Amino acid sequence: YARIVAIANQKGGVGKSTTAINLGAYLAMEGKRVLVVDLDPQSNATSGLGIGPGVGDLQIYDVLVNEVSLEEIIVRTSTEGLDLAPSSLRLAGAEVELVSLYSREGRLKKSLEPVRDRYDIILVDCPPSLGLLTVNALAAADEVMIPIQCEYYALEGLVLLLRTIEKIRVYLNPDLRIGGILLTMHDARTNISKQVMEEVRKQYPNETFVTVIPRNVRLSEAPSYGQPISQYDPQSRGAQAYQDLAKEVISHG
Amino acid sequence: YARIVAIANQKGGVGKSTTAINLGAYLAMEGKRVLVVDLDPQSNATSGLGIGPGVGDLQIYDVLVNEVSLEEIIVRTSTEGLDLAPSSLRLAGAEVELVSLYSREGRLKKSLEPVRDRYDIILVDCPPSLGLLTVNALAAADEVMIPIQCEYYALEGLVLLLRTIEKIRVYLNPDLRIGGILLTMHDARTNISKQVMEEVRKQYPNETFVTVIPRNVRLSEAPSYGQPISQYDPQSRGAQAYQDLAKEVISHG
Ligand SMILES: Nc1ncnc2c1ncn2[C@@H]1O[C@H](COP(=O)(O)OP(=O)(O)OP(=O)(O)O)[C@@H](O)[C@H]1O
Ligand SMILES: Nc1ncnc2c1ncn2[C@@H]1O[C@H](COP(=O)(O)OP(=O)(O)OP(=O)(O)O)[C@@H](O)[C@H]1O
Ligand SMILES: [Mg+2]
Numbered sequence: 253y254a255r256i257v258a259i260a261n262q263k264g265g266v267g268k269s270t271t272a273i274n275l276g277a278y279l280a281m282e283g284k285r286v287l288v289v290d291l292d293p294q295s296n297a298t299s300g301l302g303i304g305p306g307v308g309d310l311q312i313y314d315v316l317v318n319e320v321s322l323e324e325i326i327v328r329t330s331t332e333g334l335d336l337a338p339s340s341l342r343l344a345g346a347e348v349e350l351v352s353l354y355s356r357e358g359r360l361k362k363s364l365e366p367v368r369d370r371y372d373i374i375l376v377d378c379p380p381s382l383g384l385l386t387v388n389a390l391a392a393a394d395e396v397m398i399p400i401q402c403e404y405y406a407l408e409g410l411v412l413l414l415r416t417i418e419k420i421r422v423y424l425n426p427d428l429r430i431g432g433i434l435l436t437m438h439d440a441r442t443n444i445s446k447q448v449m450e451e452v453r454k455q456y457p458n459e460t461f462v463t464v465i466p467r468n469v470r471l472s473e474a475p476s477y478g479q480p481i482s483q484y485d486p487q488s489r490g491a492q493a494y495q496d497l498a499k500e501v502i503s504h505g
Numbered sequence: 506y507a508r509i510v511a512i513a514n515q516k517g518g519v520g521k522s523t524t525a526i527n528l529g530a531y532l533a534m535e536g537k538r539v540l541v542v543d544l545d546p547q548s549n550a551t552s553g554l555g556i557g558p559g560v561g562d563l564q565i566y567d568v569l570v571n572e573v574s575l576e577e578i579i580v581r582t583s584t585e586g587l588d589l590a591p592s593s594l595r596l597a598g599a600e601v602e603l604v605s606l607y608s609r610e611g612r613l614k615k616s617l618e619p620v621r622d623r624y625d626i627i628l629v630d631c632p633p634s635l636g637l638l639t640v641n642a643l644a645a646a647d648e649v650m651i652p653i654q655c656e657y658y659a660l661e662g663l664v665l666l667l668r669t670i671e672k673i674r675v676y677l678n679p680d681l682r683i684g685g686i687l688l689t690m691h692d693a694r695t696n697i698s699k700q701v702m703e704e705v706r707k708q709y710p711n712e713t714f715v716t717v718i719p720r721n722v723r724l725s726e727a728p729s730y731g732q733p734i735s736q737y738d739p740q741s742r743g744a745q746a747y748q749d750l751a752k753e754v755i756s757h758g
């Protein structure tokens with residue numbers, strides 16, 4: 253029975269998609285059966301895993317709005333044991349269209365039920381907002397993983413996100429917990445990175461992952477080849493960090 | 506009569522707020538009367554300009570939802586000639602609340618009318634989504650400035666944004682034009698930066714600003730002091746680039 257992890261933060265560009273792709277790949281390499289659900293209309297997780305925009309293909313939009321089953325859209329990726337429920341630009345219309353549908357916040361949760369016994373872990377990549385797509389992910393999830401950049405603005409956004417999680421817990425998903433705060437794009441040469449890291453560990457000592465993801469250009473090159481870092485450059489510091497994270501996530505299990 | 510520029514891109518973390526703050530500061534130093542409108546619930550432009558979250562203060566949420574006039578919320582910043590219409594976390598509720606209000610897409614445009622003759626240029630900092638807050642900005646704007654990172658995912662998001670702009674032009678704002686595409690966080694040491702820059706200049710030769718903003722850690726340090734780069738480190742490469750951009754924006758005028 254799969255553990256569902258929403259990778260969420262309304263602050264943009266913090267490494268949500270990069271984490272979904274690369275954590276997913278290393279969890280699969282550790283022998284876990286993994287599904288990545290791309291819930292962002294920008295579909296960066298989809299293209300980063302090498303899945304092209306198949307023009308006629310069904311995708312997550314059809315599952316949420318047209319009641320197509322999730323099984324019909326799931327595709328394999330180049331990593332053994334890592335599957336994907338792809339997104340595309342069409343999903344951009346879903347935020348508005350979902351507003352008037354029955355159980356608008358619970359549609360993802362319902363669509364995941366039939367496939368939960370086929371996976372060990374399901375990672376949901378969220379868009380940078382707290383709209384109905386991210387709410388669907390939070391309503392379906394057992395836990396939230398919160399990537400934050402080692403930058404000044406990182407801490408401000410966290411307050412907003414934690415408040416939203418609290419509301420979701422009250423109204424939609426009482427079991428939702430914080431799986432962990434993941435520090436990303438850490439640059440040991442800059443003071444700002446040190447300051448943010450210290451501040452986060454001080455304010456959220458129990459929730460912050462031990463693993464820190466360094467800023468590493470190989471991570472931003474990999475998506476242009478449609479490969480996770482485990483294939484593009486497994487010796488890179490970015491790859492090592494995501495491998496460590498996978499082990500840490502499994503041990504938290 | 507002010508020129509209204511929406512700084513928008515639903516891709517997160519591309520430098521929208523950093524551009525609003527620092528372009529705003531250098532336009533003011535060139536003698537322009539400038540207003541920055543912070544339309545993001547994360548309120549990064551507000552804190553980056555050193556404006557604290559005044560608990561009881563009115564802010565942009567009250568203008569959009571409670572019909573408070575914009576004049577009542579405008580504050581001065583530490584840069585002469587640069588004013589701010591601040592945001593706060595309360596704005597997070599506006600996306601949903603606006604849905605059922607009259608003229609939900611036109612409320613910002615209406616609120617800007619009474620102050621347009623007091624400024625030469627109004628910069629609107631948008632959140633990383635294409636919801637009602639960004640739509641309000643696009644409906645009010647004369648032009649859109651699109652910051653994009655020199656990263657692989659940058660180009661994918663552009664298609665979605667350009668489609669949205671086209672729809673806004675048809676239904677809400679026929680005069681909306683593309684003011685320019687701004688390349689940000691350019692790192693001359695990496696191939697990916699070179700590739701993205703070449704690709705963007707090839708696909709959008711006439712719309713891309715000559716000025717390119719380099720990746721410069723001083724730009725990410727400045728907000729923690731609540732200062733634009735023009736005050737924090739005017740000799741930095743980041744400061745020089747935003748000064749050049751201000752001159753280019755004025756000459757496009
Ligand atoms: N550790 C890292 N080192 C260097 N570059 C990184 C790292 N992590 C992510 N990137 C790059 O930074 C950019 C932002 O990352 P990503 O797209 O994963 O963030 P996101 O939170 O998913 O963004 P959005 O909010 O738009 O969904 C991408 O171009 C990505 O390739
Ligand atoms: N040229 C630059 N060099 C280095 N760091 C930068 C640069 N521009 C912005 N930053 C930093 O990168 C991060 C993202 O920038 P910023 O917050 O301005 O982007 P944004 O598009 O407004 O993000 P969001 O989508 O969340 O609104 C911030 O921490 C900022 O300080
Ligand atoms: Mg993403």
Ligand SMILES: [Mg+2]
Binds near residue numbers: 522630631632
């Ligand atoms: Mg911003």
